[in-house]
Amino acid sequence: MQEDNINWVQDMRRRIADNDIWYSFTHTPIAYISAIIGISLIALAIFAPFIAPQNPFDLASLDLFDASLPPSWLDQGDQRFLLGTDDQGRGILSTIFYGLRISLFVGFTSVFLSLLIGVSLGLISGYVGGRVDAIIMRIADVQLSFPAILIALLIDGVFRTIVSKDLHEDLALYVVIFAIAVSGWVQYARTVRSSVMTEKIKEYVQAGQVIGLGSARIMIKHILPNVLGPVFVIGTLHLALAIIIEATLSFLGVGLPPTTPSLGTLIRIGNEYLFSGEWWITIFPGLTLIILSLSVNLFGDWLRDALNPKLQ
């Protein structure tokens, strides 16, 4: 058994060394730099409670005397608050770490949900065809005629009217995730559907039919792994978009409440102080958002090119 494991490890190592995508990754600066930045930001978000100098949500630790301090390198800056504080005396650096956490959580879960809905519908649509395909694709067409942000606003609005305000505050996070997920599934469904249609006429699918495998098994075990390549690309690019949509919603005040601030909420809060000269409250969360979405986007762009055999 031990020997088997060693073989397996060697096997994997050889495969990785052989892999063209890995080669392209290590030889494309833009790819690995954006990956490093992206992963660092994710790490900051995950380990925020351990890394952040303060816990901005621990009311006991807040001191109003610390309110509205500029970044530490300016006059009146305080060494404890590298990027300054907001009007409540919360350190901007710490709120950014915690805000990242929420932004990324919303981004990843909504992309995952979107992917789940889109891929399943696309798979069924492409494999079954006929009426089922027509119905799913017409729904997709209708949805595509609305901008994503409008759909998200719509869903959020509906929720606001049906649940009470307190409950809404608790559920806001999930509502936003749901809204973003529903607004983004169409892309996955369309891509998967068209890949499925080219895959399903290939002979390995027929071989499965000859063996006697059922449709569900052929779809999930044989076709699905072969259509996932583009899905990952869309997923990565969608992640950046989802983070931005969430920030937009929060900026407009329909996203996450100030009690659980995401990057977008922070930007909105800070925006009010922009003209009173306290620029750091909004600029730093804004920069973080730009760096995050840019690195994810650039990584996604590279992934798309690397997976495209025509560009090699």
Place this chain on the structure above:
Amino acid sequence: MSLLEVKNLTVKFPSRKGDFTAVDDVSLNVEPGEILGIVGESGAGKSTVGNAIISLLEAPGYMSGGSVWLKDERIDDLGENLKSAIRGRRIGMIFQDPLTSLNPLETVGAQLIETIILHLELSEKAARIRAIDLLNQVGIENAEERVDQYPHQFSGGMRQRVVIALAICSDPEVVIADEPTTALDVSIQAQILSLLRKLCEERNVGMIMVTHDMGVIAEVTDRVAVMYNGKLVEIGETEKVLYKPTHEYTKSLISAVPRPDKKAHRFPLVTYIEDVEMLPDDVKLSDLWLGKTRDYEGFEGPMLTVDGLKLDFVTKRAIFKRNNTYFTALKGVSFDIKQGEVFGIVGESGSGKSTIARCVTGIYEPSDGTVSICGADLNKLEDISKRNYYRRQTQMVFQDPFSSLNGRMRVENIIAEPIIFHKQAASKADVNKIVHELLEIVGLGTGAARKFPHEFSGGQRQRISIARALATRPRFLICDEPTSALDVSIQAQILNLLKDLQEELGLTMMFISHDLPVIRQMCDRVAVMQSGEILEIAETETLFNTPQHSYTKNLLDLMPKFRT
């Protein structure tokens, strides 16, 4: 002084794993009025030689050594402008696929006239006259009308004639033809080859004919160069090379070509190409899992009975069923296959031969008629376990080894899937043992189990496909053009394997092919198909010696004859 001379040509393709030498120190020459064939299997570098001569190497390939001389003038080190003046003007080209080498948006005439004006500096009017004249020469009737038609209005063979007219429109001294007939059906291939021969003689043009097909080489070339792994292994008079080959590779290549004239039991001497791990002689198939008695009920009648099989494909779907338009792929086909027999189906592309296979295996549902395996009509069986019992008896080997295996699965999982699905083994360990046995039987060795399909060549993939088909212990195996995507030597190996398996396991086989010599080697009885109908069914020897139907006679006449 030769017309065209290639001296010590070496072409390299740099890659991150070091330079790959595609052409290694090749020297050859072409005389006026002569056709020089370059023959070899895929990856031998034969097309690269042609591309290097006209300096059209695909990036990032480059010429790392050697020189090309046209009438004692060195042409490989000229500037790009001078090179493109030679290309098309003094050296003409004919490519493989007539569908893509013509511009679909311009009339045939416009393309000819443009080329003529560019190279010969004639007036538009004179160029048009010349274009019509050329079309006449390449055997296009009504050239004056057809010159103003678009490529899609021409059939495949006619389009290839237009491409030939384009290649010779500037009176080139040399023509390079890269697989000019590979994309065409046999009947059209013969016409194109005799046209090329005639043009060479009439115009005293030197031609290089790149091909993988020994039949084509035998038919038209004067001399032939054999390439293997980028090296020129043998060059000489066609007669001499084909009938008295000196190099081991040439010998093995020639022995692998299926003979159209008589049935040989096996293809000898085909081990040069790809290493095969054969089972040791003392291991008998009957001792292994695959050879053990199967749990099928005995049945006396024919293995397969197809009766009045019809299949319509919907080409245009309307809201009401009766308004749909259909394409009839099978027009009522009937035949049966006896147990233990190898039954061949032969026909040109679009004749419906693969459609039959897909109806028999249940991929398509017939519009009318019945398909019965061992007397049971599969489409009428409601009970799934019963249907799987029959399905398990019939397996299929597909045409394209690259798309017939799921690239995301390891070989062991591909082969294990049918075993597990049909509950043929008691435990995981048993499944593994059977998979390893199967891999050894098809000549891949157990090391193949943990790899992915893309790590194998086409021939090896076809072996995996065969192992998968055997994994349900079928008694009826359908082979749909199992070798048409493979090189001739690999084809011989795969045919040998199929034949051995058929004999040792007593399989019944339905063998579909467009290739008459292959059919002759493999089958006991043959059905000839054309546009969805069976024209005649006869014993193989009878069919080849005394064909009844005129279509069959025609097919047999046109078959390129390698040995005459």
